[in-house]
Amino acid sequence: MDLLDIARWQFGITTVYHFLMVPLTIGLAILVAGMQTAWYRTGKQRYLKMTKFWGKLLLINFAMGVVTGIVQEFQFGMAWSSYSRFVGDVFGAPLAMEGLLAFFVESTFLGLWIFGWDRLSKGVHLACAWAFSLATVLSAYFILAANSWMQHPVGIELVDGRPRLTSIWAVLGNNTVLAAFPHTVFGCFAVAGSFLIGIAAWQIARHHRKSDADDEDRRAWHGSMRLGAWVAVVAFAGLAISGDVQGKLMFQQQPMKMASAEALCHSEAPASFSIFAIGDVTRPDCENVKSITVPYILSYLAEGDFHSEVKGVQALIPEYQAKYGTHYPDDPRLGSFAGQPIDYVPNLPVTYWGFRFMIGFGGLAAFGALAVLWLTRKRKFPPGKWWAPLAVLSIALPFLGNVAGWVFTEMGRQPFVVVPNPDPSGVDGVWMYTASAVSAGVHPGEMLTSVLVLTALYGALAIVEIFLIVRYVRGGFDGVMPPKPPEGEEKSGEALSFAY
Amino acid sequence: MDLPTFWFCVIVLFWLGYLFLEGFDFGVGMLLPVLGRRNEERRVLINTIGPVWDGNEVWLIVAGGATFAAFPGWYASLFSTAYLPFLVLLVALIGRGVAFEYRGKVDTARWRRTWDAVIVLASWISPMIVGLVLSASVFGLPLNEHGDRVGGWWTIFTLPNVIGALAVCGFSLLHGAVFLALKTEGEIRERARRFALRAGVPLLLPVIALVFTAQLLEGETWTWVPLVIALVAALAGLARLYRWRDGQAFALQGVALVGVVVTLFGALWPNVIPSTLDPAWSLSIAETASSPYTLTVMTWVAAFGAPAVLIYQGWTYWVFRKRIGTQHIPPAHVPSA
Numbered sequence: 001m002d003l004l005d006i007a008r009w010q011f012g013i014t015t016v017y018h019f020l021m022v023p024l025t026i027g028l029a030i031l032v033a034g035m036q037t038a039w040y041r042t043g044k045q046r047y048l049k050m051t052k053f054w055g056k057l058l059l060i061n062f063a064m065g066v067v068t069g070i071v072q073e074f075q076f077g078m079a080w081s082s083y084s085r086f087v088g089d090v091f092g093a094p095l096a097m098e099g100l101l102a103f104f105v106e107s108t109f110l111g112l113w114i115f116g117w118d119r120l121s122k123g124v125h126l127a128c129a130w131a132f133s134l135a136t137v138l139s140a141y142f143i144l145a146a147n148s149w150m151q152h153p154v155g156i157e158l159v160d161g162r163p164r165l166t167s168i169w170a171v172l173g174n175n176t177v178l179a180a181f182p183h184t185v186f187g188c189f190a191v192a193g194s195f196l197i198g199i200a201a202w203q204i205a206r207h208h209r210k211s212d213a214d215d216e217d218r219r220a221w222h223g224s225m226r227l228g229a230w231v232a233v234v235a236f237a238g239l240a241i242s243g244d245v246q247g248k249l250m251f252q253q254q255p256m257k258m259a260s261a262e263a264l265c266h267s268e269a270p271a272s273f274s275i276f277a278i279g280d281v282t283r284p285d286c287e288n289v290k291s292i293t294v295p296y297i298l299s300y301l302a303e304g305d306f307h308s309e310v311k312g313v314q315a316l317i318p319e320y321q322a323k324y325g326t327h328y329p330d331d332p333r334l335g336s337f338a339g340q341p342i343d344y345v346p347n348l349p350v351t352y353w354g355f356r357f358m359i360g361f362g363g364l365a366a367f368g369a370l371a372v373l374w375l376t377r378k379r380k381f382p383p384g385k386w387w388a389p390l391a392v393l394s395i396a397l398p399f400l401g402n403v404a405g406w407v408f409t410e411m412g413r414q415p416f417v418v419v420p421n422p423d424p425s426g427v428d429g430v431w432m433y434t435a436s437a438v439s440a441g442v443h444p445g446e447m448l449t450s451v452l453v454l455t456a457l458y459g460a461l462a463i464v465e466i467f468l469i470v471r472y473v474r475g476g477f478d479g480v481m482p483p484k485p486p487e488g489e490e491k492s493g494e495a496l497s498f499a500y
Numbered sequence: 501m502d503l504p505t506f507w508f509c510v511i512v513l514f515w516l517g518y519l520f521l522e523g524f525d526f527g528v529g530m531l532l533p534v535l536g537r538r539n540e541e542r543r544v545l546i547n548t549i550g551p552v553w554d555g556n557e558v559w560l561i562v563a564g565g566a567t568f569a570a571f572p573g574w575y576a577s578l579f580s581t582a583y584l585p586f587l588v589l590l591v592a593l594i595g596r597g598v599a600f601e602y603r604g605k606v607d608t609a610r611w612r613r614t615w616d617a618v619i620v621l622a623s624w625i626s627p628m629i630v631g632l633v634l635s636a637s638v639f640g641l642p643l644n645e646h647g648d649r650v651g652g653w654w655t656i657f658t659l660p661n662v663i664g665a666l667a668v669c670g671f672s673l674l675h676g677a678v679f680l681a682l683k684t685e686g687e688i689r690e691r692a693r694r695f696a697l698r699a700g701v702p703l704l705l706p707v708i709a710l711v712f713t714a715q716l717l718e719g720e721t722w723t724w725v726p727l728v729i730a731l732v733a734a735l736a737g738l739a740r741l742y743r744w745r746d747g748q749a750f751a752l753q754g755v756a757l758v759g760v761v762v763t764l765f766g767a768l769w770p771n772v773i774p775s776t777l778d779p780a781w782s783l784s785i786a787e788t789a790s791s792p793y794t795l796t797v798m799t800w801v802a803a804f805g806a807p808a809v810l811i812y813q814g815w816t817y818w819v820f821r822k823r824i825g826t827q828h829i830p831p832a833h834v835p836s837a
Contacts, residue, residue: 063601066554067594073564077579078586084579085647088572089790093797096569099562100805107558108813111551119819159791168797333646439580441648450587457591461598468605475835482833495830499547500604 002336006447007079007438010454014071015410016403017458021065023402026140026185027192028058029133031231033126040126046220052480053472054196054224059114060468064461066107071454073099079447082333083417083437090156090165091146094172098142105135118497140188141181148177150418151409152253153430163418163430176253179246186238187405189231190398194365196228197372198395199473205388217477222376229372232398236366243359244301251302251310253421256320257412259313260346261355262298263291269309273297274352281352313345320344324420328433337435346414354408361401368394503796504789507570508772510802512765514566515634518559519668520675520757522626525549525556527676529596529623530669532616535680535691539612540826546600546619547829548683551820553600555813557593560630569798573788574637574772577647582633584653589629596622607832627672628665632656635664638714638764640774645781660713666706671760674703675753678737682746686825693741696749700738707734711760714767718774723766730759 001009032055039047073095076084084092109131116125149155155170156163165171203221251258262274263281272293296306303310311319321344330339372391413419420431472479482497501509528549536542549556568575579586595618603615639660642650649655677699680692711727719727737752768774772788775781789795 059601060605063598067597070557070561070593071590073561073568074579074586074590077564077568077575078583079580081576081580081648084568084576085572088568088575089794092565092569092572092575092790093794093801096562096565096798097801097805099558099565100801100809103561104555104558104805104809105812108552108555108809108816111554112816112819115551115820164791165794165797439576439583439648440646441644441650442580442583443652446583446587446653449584453587453591457594461594464598464602468602471606471835479835496547496824496828497830499543499829500550500600 001444001448003442003444003447004335004337004435004438006444006451008434010079010447010451011075012407012410013451013455013458014068014075016406017462018065018068018072019402019406020399021061021068022140023184023188023191023399024195025058025062025065026133026136027188027190027231028054028061028195029129029136030189031192031196031227032058033129033133036126036129040122046216046223049217049220049477049481050224053477056472056480057195057199057469060465060472062110064465068458079439079442079450080417080437081439081441083432086162086432086437087150087418090149090153090163090171093165093168094142094146094149098139098146102135102139102142106132106139109135115496115498137185140184141177144180144184145172145174145177148174148180151413152176152249152421153418156430158429175249179242179249183239183242183246186235186242187398187402189235190239190362190365191402193228193230193232193235193369194395194398196224197232197369198392200225200228201372201388201391202473203476205385220477225372226376229369229376232365232369233373236362236369239362247301248304254413254419255311256313256316256344257346257351257409258302259311259316260348260351260412261408262310263348263352264298264310264312265314266312267309267315268312269299270296270307271298271302271310273301276356277352281348283348313348317344324431328435331436333440334433334435337433342433343415346412351408351412354404354411357404358401358408361397361404365394365397365401368397503792503799504570504785505770507566507789507795507798508765508769508785511563511567511570512761514559514563515765516758516761518556518563519630519671519761520754521556521559522553523668523672523675523757524679525553525676526623526627526672527674528680529619529676530673531676531680531692531695532620532623535677535688535695539609540829541688542612542616543604543829544684544688544824544826545680546603547824548680550600552813552816554597555816557597560593566798566802570790570795571772571785571788572790573647573783577641577643577773577783578633578637581641581643581649582636582656585629585632585656589626589633592622592625592629596626604832605834607834623672624669627668631665631668632661634668634764635661635710637773638664638768639717640776640782642777643773643775643781643783644777647781647783650777660710660717663706663710663713667710667760670703670706671757674700675750675757678741678746678750678753681741682750683823684825685823686827688825689823693744693746696741697738700741704734707760711763714764718767719763720766720769723763726759726762726766728759730756730763733759 032051035047035054036051039051109128112120113125113128113132116128120128149171152174153163154174155165155167157166158164200221204218204225207218207221247258263277264271272295274291274293277291298310299308300306302308324342326341328334328337328340328342332338368391375387415434416431417434417437418430418432420429528545532542532545536545564575599615599618599622603612603619636656639658642655644650674696677692677696681689681696684692708731711730715723715727733752733755737749737756740752741749770786771782771784773783775783
């Protein structure tokens with residue numbers, strides 16, 4: 001493996017890992033703020049219990065999201081310094097804005113929220129919860145704006161071969177981010193919804209067996225599960241709608257990505273949507289691919305009508321070659337890529353199956369959430385033992401869907417890191433090969449060391465996080481509610497209500 | 501002052517904020533086994549920074565992000581050239597962050613011992629790396645004409661950079677001790693104060709060595725002024741601490757830090773990283789700066805963002821202003837296995 005491969009593996013591993021924490025954090029933070037609002041307005045004890053319990057799980061996950069986020073920011077400079085030099089004028093701005101306008105708010109108000117019980121008035125404390133949870137959403141916006149610019153460069157002119165920012169509003173209002181942001185946020189709620197369903201289902205099943213189950217607690221679990229199910233169902237509806245919008249944009253902006261997502265080798269009119277392929281999708285000439293297809297649907301996904309032509313990989317290759325050249329420049333900084341022919345087709349199996357897994361896992365989870373809503377209507381509890389373990393397992397589904405979606409998005413833009421856009425609303429002529437983005441001065445051994453170290457560290461931390469989450473889930477509400485002081489043995493009135 | 505120079509000053513301010521704020525929380529972590537003998541005492545130490553350490557760390561992220569936006573060439577060369585040191589810093593910061601959050605989540609001695617070790621180790625390593633890479637930026641790196649490193653990862657370990665590593669470590673240790681004297685009460689406060697008074701002058705020696713190295717190698721005439729201010733403030737701080745004026749001592753530490761940082765970056769100006777191979781390949785403020793438009797956008801962002809940060813972070817310190825001692829620590833309450 002050369003430097004580029006190692007650097008790409010590292011980016012993939014660290015980013016996918018970080019993005020396991022992020023959606024749960026964003027979705028759960030807002031739901032917890034909502035639960036605390038319910039407690040603030042009604043004063044009901046069960047809402048306080050919900051806030052404390054889900055809030056604790058949020059914090060365990062939040063810590064991991066924050067610390068792995070630092071790696072994300074630093075590795076642009078560490079592993080992709082040529083990229084950073086090339087795009088810094090544009091790409092750095094949303095990243096710095098995220099830090100200054102969102103991340104500071106998140107971390108500061110999170111600290112106030114954790115330690116501020118009883119120290120702040122109830123209203124101010126609630127405001128802190130909303131401040132940090134909304135800031136997580138704002139963070140997501142800035143990061144997605146930066147990512148969307150790589151998919152669809154706007155708001156720039158070329159000066160001495162480098163993109164120069166001409167309009168920050170164009171970058172922040174890029175139609176690509178306007179489509180990606182709702183899709184990503186709905187994805188976060190889908191994750192949080194399934195998380196609530198799975199854990200609450202497990203608790204209800206346990207309480208069901210216990211005859212002395214506290215009725216108040218059971219209502220809180222039931223409420224959590226219904227809340228999770230509603231959130232998940234609405235989120236999945238939003239995912240479908242925003243995904244459709246995003247897909248149509250991508251057919252214009254990155255036709256090669258969508259053609260590979262469909263393993264569509266030859267142009268078709270009308271084009272059919274492939275549900276499942278049997279055979280070899282690794283070859284862009286499509287020999288041996290047998291696919292179960294639905295006619296007309298791909299035309300509709302691409303253009304919004306059922307008969308339009310959709311271009312296939314084979315038709316796009318000459319278009320890309322005509323516009324962006326057939327060979328990499330003969331520059332020694334490109335390493336083994338210098339002077340080689342450019343392969344414009346992204347990894348087909350990864351894009352094809354990534355797209356299908358994204359939709360498939362998402363759809364399965366949506367079906368599960370709907371089933372939960374049906375089974376728990378009128379405060380009923382489903383009978384039998386089979387459904388709780390199933391609900392726990394289904395927590396994984398939207399996570400897998402998220403991962404598949406990101407892998408598809410990022411792998412689908414190869415061999416570019418900044419994708420040239422044939423779409424007239426983008427600035428054509430601006431692109432960067434992934435091969436020329438990597439840090440030229442870093443030794444492959446250094447890069448390999450960091451991949452191994454970070455992978456081992458992330459693996460170990462995953463075990464710790466899951467161990468803690470399981471422990472707190474088992475502890476239920478008793479594990480998070482402050483213990484009542486024994487009669488007449490009040491320690492000192494000034495003890496902190498919460499401390500590490 | 502032109503925009504690139506203005507942004508150079510803004511970056512200096514972010515580093516100053518970072519070193520001042522996370523400096524003391526690094527120090528608290530370093531002093532955990534020294535000043536906290538029982539678990540309850542260790543919890544006092546950790547809770548002095550509990551609500552604020554996360555916000556403090558964001559200053560580093562913003563310093564990095566702002567450098568990316570305002571001086572992409574500086575960001576790219578420094579971070580890729582010091583690849584392995586930054587990796588170690590990341591590992592330390594990851595460990596430290598989860599350790600604070602997870603330490604109290606299981607009530608066994610072994611669990612706490614493990615995370616305490618992570619906190620202590622990471623709190624020592626982090627300021628060392630920060631000192632190492634900041635010094636490398638000031639004293640230069642073996643950069644070629646593309647801004648890439650020539651030679652192996654070890655080229656960063658020069659004598660001035662190692663002094664820089666020790667200096668940030670020493671400062672953090674002293675700063676943390678003074679902070680603890682200010683934020684705790686009872687026996688811990690006395691121990692912290694005694695530690696700062698005894699170790700103060702030795703801990704300042706690498707800092708003094710660092711500023712004089714920078715001044716003599718690359719300093720300007722005017723940078724003697726902040727250098728002298730730094731020295732006077734540092735010693736005055738110790739004197740105030742001796743008189744039990746913790747707050748004034750802490751503030752004077754801050755003044756000393758301003759003096760040191762201004763001296764270092766004053767010596768660096770108008771470069772951002774000198775090349776030790778050929779002065780023609782040095783990265784300068786003018787060459788690495790982003791376009792005037794980008795810098796203008798960033799100026800507006802900072803003009804609204806930075807004062808807001810100072811206000812709400814200041815408010816956090818006000819909310820948690822009370823000194824704490826062992827009597828304030830609530831009993832552990834975690835779910836049982």
